Amino acid sequence: MPSNDSVQTLYSDHHGWLHTWLRSKLGNAADAADLAQDTFVRLLQRREQLQLNTPRAFLRTVARGLV
Template sequence: MPSNDSVHTLYSDHHSWLKTWLRSQLGNAADAADLAQDTFVRLLQRQQPLRLNTPRAFLRTVARGLVIDHWRREELHRAYLEALAQLPEAQVPSVETRELLLELLERIARLLDGLKPKVRQAFLLAQCEGLGHQAIAERMGISLRSVERYVADALYHCYLLRYEDEH
């Protein structure tokens, strides 16, 4: 686990640079400041000690992952709002319900982020489209055994993440 001193030094030496780099990526100072903070919070949560020869390259790598997550959330939010706009007015959920649904969608997206593409695709075909394993195998052009393994891997992945969230 990195010491607070090493993260503090990294923060003191590179926070301003990181925030500037993030602003160039995002075009938004507020989001850049948030993601810069999130980068250092992530470093404080690391289990491995920090041994950095190129601290800015390391920070850029960590921050780039957060930027990608940010863009995914933005795209998810945009798609959700577009879907809501298609609903008849009588079916549009309340503001509170919309926020809860968006939070749920973000949690689901985070659960699926760690999956390999084929595992994610098989899992979504099973869970969202209700396809059986044989139908998934045919659609994806893979063996039934592979589908079974992919779906099991996805379920196990989600279980582990949910278990981590509770503890």
């Protein structure tokens, strides 16, 4: 299970970018905010440890799966 610290760091480093990216794709700030949050909740529920070389690509993949 990923540590909350690693998800917290990922969140603080990339949440703003993910929200902006989702808003540009969806055209709706509220839906983008919901999906950004759902993306990070999904990460908290993973059993595997996160070892990310390209965190933004990973976040995009998770977010696309939720859309």
